[in-house]
Amino acid sequence: xxxxxISRRFSLKKIIGQGNFGMIYKxxxxxxxxxxxxxxxxxxxxxxxxxxxxKMLTRLQGGDGIPQLIWSDRTSNHYVMELLGxxxxxxxxxLNRVMTASNFILISEQVLERLEFIHNKSIIHRDxxxxxxxxxxxxxxxxxxxxxxxxxxxxxxxGKHIPYSEGRAFVGTFNYASLNAHIGIQQSRRDDLESxxxxxxxxxxxxxxWRTSLVTQNExxxxxxxxxxxxxxxxxNEVSLGRIFNYTRSLKxxxxxxxIYIKTLLDEHKKTIxxxxxxxxxxxxxxxxxxxxxxxxxIRKKRNKSVIEKIIIELDxxxxxxxxxxxxxxxxxxxxxxxxxxxxxxxxxxxxxxxTQDTSCLLV
Ligand SMILES: Nc1ncnc2c1ncn2[C@@H]1O[C@H](COP(=O)(O)OP(=O)(O)OP(=O)(O)O)[C@@H](O)[C@H]1O
Numbered sequence: 009x010x011x012x013x014i015s016r017r018f019s020l021k022k023i024i025g026q027g028n029f030g031m032i033y034k035x036x037x038x039x040x041x042x043x044x045x046x047x048x049x050x051x052x053x054x055x056x057x058x059x060x061x062x063k064m065l066t067r068l069q070g071g072d073g074i075p076q077l078i079w080s081d082r083t084s085n086h087y088v089m090e091l092l093g094x095x096x097x098x099x100x101x102x103l104n105r106v107m108t109a110s111n112f113i114l115i116s117e118q119v120l121e122r123l124e125f126i127h128n129k130s131i132i133h134r135d136x137x138x139x140x141x142x143x144x145x146x147x148x149x150x151x152x153x154x155x156x157x158x159x160x161x162x163x164x165x166x167g168k169h170i171p172y173s174e175g176r177a178f179v180g181t182f183n184y185a186s187l188n189a190h191i192g193i194q195q196s197r198r199d200d201l202e203s204x205x206x207x208x209x210x211x212x213x214x215x216x217x218w219r220t221s222l223v224t225q226n227e228x229x230x231x232x233x234x235x236x237x238x239x240x241x242x243x244x245n246e247v248s249l250g251r252i253f254n255y256t257r258s259l260k261x262x263x264x265x266x267x268i269y270i271k272t273l274l275d276e277h278k279k280t281i282x283x284x285x286x287x288x289x290x291x292x293x294x295x296x297x298x299x300x301x302x303x304x305x306x307i308r309k310k311r312n313k314s315v316i317e318k319i320i321i322e323l324d325x326x327x328x329x330x331x332x333x334x335x336x337x338x339x340x341x342x343x344x345x346x347x348x349x350x351x352x353x354x355x356x357x358x359x360x361x362x363x364t365q366d367t368s369c370l371l372v
Contacts, residue, residue: 016038017037017038017039017079018035018036018037018038018044018046018079018088019035019036019038020033020034020035020046021033021034021035021036021043022034024045025095026050027139027155027331028050028054028330028331028333029049029050029053029054029057029058029157029331030047030048030049030050030054030058030157031047031048031049031050032045032046032047032048033045033046033048034091035088037078037088042091043091044078044088044089044090044091045075045088045089045090045091045092046086046087046088046089047061047086047087047089048085048086049085049086052085054085054157055085057157057158057333058085058086058087058157059082060156060157060158060159061087061155061156061157061159062077062080062082062087064131064156064159064161065077065080065087065089065156066080067129067130067131067161068125068126068129068131068156071122071125071126071129072121072122072125072150073118073121073122073125073144073145073150073151073152073153074122074125074126074152074153075089075090075092075144075152075154076089076090077089078090090144092142092143092144092148092152092154093142093143093144093148094142094143094148095138095139095141095142095143096115096138096141096142096143096151097137097138097139097141099143099290100138100211103290104214105214105215106214107211107212108285108289109281109283109284110281110283110284110285110289111285111288111289111290112208112211112212113274113277113278113281113284114285114287114288115141115151115211115288116208116211116274117271117274118150118151119141119151119153119204119207120204120267120270120271120274122151122152122153123136123153123197123200123201123204123267124267126153126159126200127197127200127264127265130161130162130163130164131156131159131160131161131162132159132160132162132195132196132197132199132200133153133156133158133159133200133203134158134159134160134179134180134189134195134199134200135155135157135158135159135179135180135181135331136184136200136203136204136207137181137183137184137203137207137329138184138207138210138211139155139324139329140153140154140155141153141154141207142154143288149287149288150288151288157331158179158180158331158333160195162196162197169196169261169262170194170196171194172193172194172261172262173193173194174191174192174193174194175192176192176193176194176195177192178190178192178227178332179195179332179333180195180203180331180332181328181329181330181331181332182227182230182327182328182329182332183206183216183218183219183230183328183329184203184206184207184210184329185199185203186198186199186202186203186234187202187231187234187235187257188202190227190230190231190234191231193261194261196261196262197259197263197264197265198256198259198260198261198263198265201252201256201259201265201270202253202256202257204256205242205249205252205253205256206242208242208243208249208252209242209243209249209253212243212244212246212249213242213243213244216242217233217237217241217242218230218233218234218328219328222326225326225328226328227328230328239251239253239254246277248273248274248276248277249273249274249277251273252270252273252274255269255270255273
């Protein structure tokens with residue numbers, strides 16, 4: 009399908025999200041009369057990530073909690089996918105970073121399932137963070153994993169794992185990256201699982217040890233803190249969660265994680281929860297036994313941040329929660345240059361979006 013037919017088929021409505029690379033638009037698919045989401049790169053530098061994302065999503069199609077790809081083209085600066093609901097992190101922030109114990113376990117289990125699925129498809133995510141978890145499916149009750157722009161295939165069809173290497177450029181997000189990612193070791197399945205642990209700690213306690221002050225919000229300090237971090241500093245008395253962290257840190261570079269073992273540890277945590285719901289719900293009941301906030305007051309650090317500091321950290325207005333990608337990153341550097349050149353010359357820019365008077369947009 010060429011650019012003109014896509015402009016006839018999809019009518020852009022409004023911006024519903026944006027990240028480093030892309031703008032996400034809500035749009036109407038006039039062929040099916042369905043609401044869809046269109047990811048359009050902000051500028052031509054994002055073309056590599058977009059192309060990579062389409063490749064990964066194509067491989068992952070059909071997976072539970074993976075956005076359905078509706079339209080894509082190798083040379084285009086956008087692709088169309090199913091429209092999802094609110095971002096889990098936005099919901100969490102709106103609730104003053106308090107998550108019910110029930111939501112916590114349901115979300116954790118689903119994220120683990122997504123990771124096992126993508127790993128079984130030979131893909132590592134490499135940029136896992138709460139911002140990449142979006143509610144979707146019927147009544148928005150399911151957790152979807154999004155943003156595969158930095159993902160990578162870690163094994164060949166014959167099952168040969170990518171080789172261990174050091175001195176890699178950092179790729180990912182400082183607040184949630186594994187220690188090895190900071191050190192420059194080639195990432196593998198274990199790194200996704202370590203990021204998973206940081207997400208768990210963030211949802212459980214409302215913060216991460218390096219996220220509590222602007223003084224610690226720099227890469228060198230985050231890396232230093234991750235070097236010596238102990239499970240109880242992340243998870244307090246939640247021993248089974250701490251054991252997940254220890255396990256992920258013990259994994260060898262090319263080792264297949266034992267997802268069943270991790271699930272067993274999540275189950276142990278689950279047993280301590282009363283009032284367990286079977287579906288994720290964002291209606292916060294004032295029932296202390298359901299609130300991680302009350303359960304984990306000890307590890308919720310006393311927050312005596314200044315108002316400005318609080319705003320900067322909580323809105324993730326510093327770079328530590330923003331995806332970092334080095335333009336010199338080898339994978340993007342070694343892409344077929346001819347194809348790259350072709351895409352860059354053909355790809356329309358965001359300027360080619362015309363906003364019509366009724367504030368809906370059209371791709372022209
Ligand atoms: N299919 C979708 N339906 C609804 N909202 C979406 C969809 N995809 C993404 N979003 C929203 O848009 C936001 C940005 O999307 P995404 O993370 O893919 O962009 P990005 O530019 O790759 O971000 P990053 O800077 O993390 O790399 C998400 O956090 C989410 O809130």
